[in-house]
Amino acid sequence: MRIRTSQAGDRQAIAALHAQAFGPEEGPEIASLVDDLFADPTARPLLSLVADEHGVIGHVLFTPVRLPGHPDVPMQILAPLAVARSRQGEGIGSALVRDGLARLTASGTALVFVLGHPGYYARFGFRPAGARGLDAPYPIPAQHADAWMVQALGHLPAEPLQGRVRCATALDQPRHWCEPSEQ
Numbered sequence: 001m002r003i004r005t006s007q008a009g010d011r012q013a014i015a016a017l018h019a020q021a022f023g024p025e026e027g028p029e030i031a032s033l034v035d036d037l038f039a040d041p042t043a044r045p046l047l048s049l050v051a052d053e054h055g056v057i058g059h060v061l062f063t064p065v066r067l068p069g070h071p072d073v074p075m076q077i078l079a080p081l082a083v084a085r086s087r088q089g090e091g092i093g094s095a096l097v098r099d100g101l102a103r104l105t106a107s108g109t110a111l112v113f114v115l116g117h118p119g120y121y122a123r124f125g126f127r128p129a130g131a132r133g134l135d136a137p138y139p140i141p142a143q144h145a146d147a148w149m150v151q152a153l154g155h156l157p158a159e160p161l162q163g164r165v166r167c168a169t170a171l172d173q174p175r176h177w178c179e180p181s182e183q
């Protein structure tokens with residue numbers, strides 16, 4: 001298995017992977033979110049990594065977010081992440097996340113956000129973002145508040161970073177912010 005940046009020729013396999021991994025209820029919407037993000041000029045620069053073993057068996061996408069008042073601080077959000085059902089639990093998702101975080105660190109990203117299961121993402125260094133005064137684009141239901149997470153990768157400016165983050169247009173839609181499982 002090797003992790004590499006995705007190419008245009010991987011798009012169909014990436015969409016199929018998300019559709020399969022997230023299942024019939026969520027899968028189609030996640031697959032079309034990924035397509036929309038690839039086509040979205042506000043989602044650049046994006047980082048799209050695939051786990052490849054005779055085909056795409058995992059994918060993670062990072063796209064930019066902005067914090068009003070801090071236009072020069074580079075920030076990204078991880079969404080979505082998926083591993084083929086037959087290959088889950090082998091460390092492939094972890095390898096994709098860690099590789100992505102290493103690349104973002106090297107390219108000078110200050111903060112990375114995610115909306116997902118705290119039990120999964122805490123292992124990579126993500127911590128609740130609301131407690132740091134960094135709010136999600138849309139309110140997260142109180143029972144899922146810990147699912148909105150952030151981690152600093154370094155390169156932080158001296159001034160405190162607080163406020164409501166904004167995502168690329170394709171992701172900045174209320175329907176993507178209802179349940180943590182959608183990320």
Ligand SMILES: CC(C)(COP(=O)(O)OP(=O)(O)OC[C@H]1O[C@@H](n2cnc3c(N)ncnc32)[C@H](O)[C@@H]1OP(=O)(O)O)[C@@H](O)C(=O)NCCC(=O)NCCS
Nearest residue numbers: 021081082083088089090091092093094116117119120183
């Ligand atoms: C979530 C997902 C990406 C994890 O990828 P993976 O390659 O199976 O994960 P890894 O092998 O790196 O890690 C496995 C660990 O993650 C945990 N894990 C997997 N899915 C989890 C979830 N939804 N919530 C909490 N923990 C989870 C496993 O229990 C296991 O824990 P352990 O290391 O303590 O035994 C994969 O299961 C998947 O594609 N799921 C469907 C899509 C999805 O829900 N994506 C959003 C992720 S929040």
